Amino acid sequence: MIAFEKFTLDNGLKVIVHTDKSTPIVALNILYDVGARDEDPEKTGFAHLFEHLMFGGSVNIPKYDVPLENAGGENNAFTNNDITNYYLTIPRQNLELAFWLESDRMLDLAFSGKSLSVQRNVVIEEFKQSYLNQPYGDVWLLLRPVAYKVHPYRWSTIGKEISHIENATIGDVKAFYRKFYNPENAIMTIAGNVDAREIEKLSVKWFGSIAPGVKPVRNISPEPVQNESRQLRVKRKVPFDAIYMAFHMCARSDKEYHSTDLISDILSNGFSSRLYRRLVKEQRLFSQINAYISGDMDKGLFIVNGKLLKNIKMEEASEAIWKEIGLIAENLVDDSELQKVKNKVESTLEFSEVNVLEKAMNLSYSELLGDADLINHEINKYQEVTREQIRETAGKIFRNENCSTLYYYAN
Amino acid sequence: MVGINRKTQPNINLLDNFNFQVPDIYKLDNGIPVYQIRTGTQPITKIEFIFKAGGWFEKKPLVAKFTNKMLREGTRSFTSEKLHETIDFYGAHIETSLDKDMAYVVLYSLNKHLENILPVLVEVVLEPVFPEKELSIRIQNKKQEFLINCEKVKYVARRKFSELIYGKSHPYGRFFDIEDFDHLTNNDLKDFHALHYNIPASSVIVAGNSPGTIISTLNRCFGNFERSPSKRTNDEADIQPHKDHRVHIIKDNNIQTAIRIGRIMVNKMHPDYLRLKVLNTILGGYFGSRLMTNIREEKGYTYGIGSSLVSMQNSGFFYISSEVGSAVTDRAIDEIYLEIEKLQNELVSEEELNLVRNYMLGTFLRSLDGPFALSESYKSLIEYGLDSDYFKNYIGIIKSVTAEQIMELARKYLDKNSLYELKVGK
Numbered sequence: 001m002i003a004f005e006k007f008t009l010d011n012g013l014k015v016i017v018h019t020d021k022s023t024p025i026v027a028l029n030i031l032y033d034v035g036a037r038d039e040d041p042e043k044t045g046f047a048h049l050f051e052h053l054m055f056g057g058s059v060n061i062p063k064y065d066v067p068l069e070n071a072g073g074e075n076n077a078f079t080n081n082d083i084t085n086y087y088l089t090i091p092r093q094n095l096e097l098a099f100w101l102e103s104d105r106m107l108d109l110a111f112s113g114k115s116l117s118v119q120r121n122v123v124i125e126e127f128k129q130s131y132l133n134q135p136y137g138d139v140w141l142l143l144r145p146v147a148y149k150v151h152p153y154r155w156s157t158i159g160k161e162i163s164h165i166e167n168a169t170i171g172d173v174k175a176f177y178r179k180f181y182n183p184e185n186a187i188m189t190i191a192g193n194v195d196a197r198e199i200e201k202l203s204v205k206w207f208g209s210i211a212p213g214v215k216p217v218r219n220i221s222p223e224p225v226q227n228e229s230r231q232l233r234v235k236r237k238v239p240f241d242a243i244y245m246a247f248h249m250c251a252r253s254d255k256e257y258h259s260t261d262l263i264s265d266i267l268s269n270g271f272s273s274r275l276y277r278r279l280v281k282e283q284r285l286f287s288q289i290n291a292y293i294s295g296d297m298d299k300g301l302f303i304v305n306g307k308l309l310k311n312i313k314m315e316e317a318s319e320a321i322w323k324e325i326g327l328i329a330e331n332l333v334d335d336s337e338l339q340k341v342k343n344k345v346e347s348t349l350e351f352s353e354v355n356v357l358e359k360a361m362n363l364s365y366s367e368l369l370g371d372a373d374l375i376n377h378e379i380n381k382y383q384e385v386t387r388e389q390i391r392e393t394a395g396k397i398f399r400n401e402n403c404s405t406l407y408y409y410a411n
Numbered sequence: 412m413v414g415i416n417r418k419t420q421p422n423i424n425l426l427d428n429f430n431f432q433v434p435d436i437y438k439l440d441n442g443i444p445v446y447q448i449r450t451g452t453q454p455i456t457k458i459e460f461i462f463k464a465g466g467w468f469e470k471k472p473l474v475a476k477f478t479n480k481m482l483r484e485g486t487r488s489f490t491s492e493k494l495h496e497t498i499d500f501y502g503a504h505i506e507t508s509l510d511k512d513m514a515y516v517v518l519y520s521l522n523k524h525l526e527n528i529l530p531v532l533v534e535v536v537l538e539p540v541f542p543e544k545e546l547s548i549r550i551q552n553k554k555q556e557f558l559i560n561c562e563k564v565k566y567v568a569r570r571k572f573s574e575l576i577y578g579k580s581h582p583y584g585r586f587f588d589i590e591d592f593d594h595l596t597n598n599d600l601k602d603f604h605a606l607h608y609n610i611p612a613s614s615v616i617v618a619g620n621s622p623g624t625i626i627s628t629l630n631r632c633f634g635n636f637e638r639s640p641s642k643r644t645n646d647e648a649d650i651q652p653h654k655d656h657r658v659h660i661i662k663d664n665n666i667q668t669a670i671r672i673g674r675i676m677v678n679k680m681h682p683d684y685l686r687l688k689v690l691n692t693i694l695g696g697y698f699g700s701r702l703m704t705n706i707r708e709e710k711g712y713t714y715g716i717g718s719s720l721v722s723m724q725n726s727g728f729f730y731i732s733s734e735v736g737s738a739v740t741d742r743a744i745d746e747i748y749l750e751i752e753k754l755q756n757e758l759v760s761e762e763e764l765n766l767v768r769n770y771m772l773g774t775f776l777r778s779l780d781g782p783f784a785l786s787e788s789y790k791s792l793i794e795y796g797l798d799s800d801y802f803k804n805y806i807g808i809i810k811s812v813t814a815e816q817i818m819e820l821a822r823k824y825l826d827k828n829s830l831y832e833l834k835v836g837k
């Protein structure tokens with residue numbers, strides 16, 4: 001249970017405060033409601049490139065990191081398809097500095113051509129390091145456009161291709177900032193040994209005078225229902241074949257989200273899970289196998305992937321996966337197996353409340369989903385899932401015509 | 412709200428008081444020390460066993476690693492399946508890991524399931540049976556994983572670098588190879604376990620808002636094993652570094668090159684160690700470090716570059732590492748040496764030194780925040796037989812280190828001729 005208070009400034013900035021007296025550290029998290037799904041198809045990778053530029057100096061503060069490090073603080077950020085999230089932790093006594101820093105970069109950035117050109121290079125090196133220079137690193141660049149034909153989830157956060165990043169202009173990034181970086185489009189959470197009234201005062205002082213901006217209207221075409229099984233075959237310089245299956249699933253806020261998540265746990269969370277036990281240990285087909293959900297805000301993907309053992313044929317591996325996911329769609333799971341995955345979820349949630357930063361992030365994200373308090377009801381939603389719902393959800397997801405498969409061959 | 416001055420930063424209060432919690436120390440009936448960190452807001456507990464059973468002690472490659480990995484693969488009364496079923500059912504985690512010196516077994520559990528899961532932990536630690544079938548599966552899977560890792564320039568560089576500075580015959584420079592997987596037997600693991608997972612010679616850390624009965628429960632489970640003299644082996648080893656200081660491993664089709672530059676240094680028992688940590692932070696130990704500022708933020712040659720000081724029981728080493736665009740590899744290396752020379756020839760400004768001091772104190776504060784961070788921090792002391800005075804000393808040194816001392820250390824330890832330089836890539 002995470003207790004919190006919530007208020008909204010006149011300019012639309014939502015603020016959530018969680019008090020945890022056990023720590024000398026305060027976490028401050030700002031979630032901006034913009035991700036790769038909000039990008040122009042011809043200018044992909046922008047949300048993430050922009051995240052880099054947010055550290056390049058703001059209107060009154062030439063370097064974001066220097067004062068924060070001087071105050072004993074630390075920060076980072078991440079971008080995904082849905083959101084861009086900035087977070088920092090700072091010793092309690094220097095909290096106001098964090099308000100100064102974050103409000104200034106919400107107020108206005110100091111764009112320089114040099115900062116843009118350097119960060120373009122940095123992101124291109126990140127593209128190479130994470131996607132091109134790793135065995136199997138390009139899987140998502142390949143699989144997304146097979147699974148999605150219309151929805152912007154068809155490109156990765158890093159961007160469709162390097163040229164989109166290379167061609168980014170200062171005009172592009174300024175427009176992006178104006179559109180998405182304003183109080184109306186942000187959720188701030190502060191967690192630590194703080195008092196809600198004190199935070200309210202600080203928030204009004206530092207953020208209150210920022211112009212509200214306009215909440216951007218999202219107009220994303222939904223992905224049409226997939227009606228045919230899709231396949232892509234590639235050959236790469238990797239030592240072993242691998243298989244990646246992507247099934248369309250529900251959105252994060254849909255009713256079936258929790259049963260879908262539990263299905264992925266039954267299949268592959270832990271060494272007692274079905275795919276590991278049967279396909280890795282008993283049938284000796286894979287060296288590794290995984291099932292997980294993307295958990296995106298719009299309709300996402302249920303992924304099953306595995307690396308084949310040497311000398312195992314792709315067809316055999318694929319059939320074995322289909323057989324396992326077929327079983328969960330046809331037969332009811334045992335009570336004890338369902339109880340097991342629910343117990344695991346309970347434990348995971350409890351462990352996620354150990355530190356203030358994780359709590360701050362989760363509160364911001366829950367608020368974006370509709371209400372910060374959702375986080376306190378997650379466990380009940382998992383507990384309520386029935387054996388019948390598991391079977392029904394699995395039946396909906398695990399169909400041939402709902403599946404995109406990437407066959408990744410070693411050459 | 413009128414009149415706020417955004418140009419001037421709010422006052423910073425320097426970190427002064429560190430009220431860190433000191434563990435309570437108990438001894439089980441057989442003398443095993445248990446360090447308890449009783450704090451935290453959630454009803455959860457972490458129990459960690461520390462054994463002197465790392466790679467240093469193995470006579471045959473991979474034996475230490477597989478002994479550690481196979482602890483969870485079947486015990487006297489639990490088959491591998493039953494074991495995992497039980498751990499998973501209670502939402503617990505039993506994780507095993509090792510480094511060159513130590514091996515670890517860690518349990519994470521909700522307090523309400525502790526009584527159910529502890530009997531499993533007892534068998535994992537005391538009575539693993541290393542079944543043949545599970546071993547052969549593990550070997551095959553790990554072999555494939557290894558071959559995939561060999562395609563990663565960073566992985567290749569990490570292994571090769573240790574070999575360069577320590578030599579192939581030294582336990583810190585020795586690595587397994589693909590054929591070593593085929594020579595492992597479960598008797599190797601049984602022998603290694605019997606010799607090195609010496610229960611009475613282990614240490615235990617308990618962290619979290621644990622039940623009041625936890626110590627007596629541990630005593631019941633682990634306290635009645637007799638202390639047998641621990642057999643330490645291989646305490647002396649010859650370092651035989653590579654004859655060439657500049658090595659290039661060619662990997663084709665790689666658009667980035669992994670770089671490692673560094674040398675053997677000192678471990679945390681050496682009087683220079685803590686000041687070297689400050690030097691390391693300035694050079695490459697945080698986002699605003701000189702290497703990051705120059706090579707990422709000014710030149711855009713890389714996504715990341717950093718340096719580290721690694722302490723091990725019998726040695727320590729220092730390295731700078733990065734993956735850079737293959738076209739700019741040599742330029743990046745030149746810049747690295749320039750940054751080192753600057754530290755040798757110019758005093759660090761008081762402004763920069765202060766920033767690093769504050770940053771390091773902040774990091775230190777975070778490392779003591781919450782039961783799990785505290786347990787990690789204390790582990791790094793317990794392994795060296797140190798106590799919390801070391802932390803007090805650390806704080807004192809961060810506050811008092813001078814620019815002259817930093818320059819002196821850079822001259823003493825970062826002489827270009829003493830550094831090894833490794834490139835893996837084009």
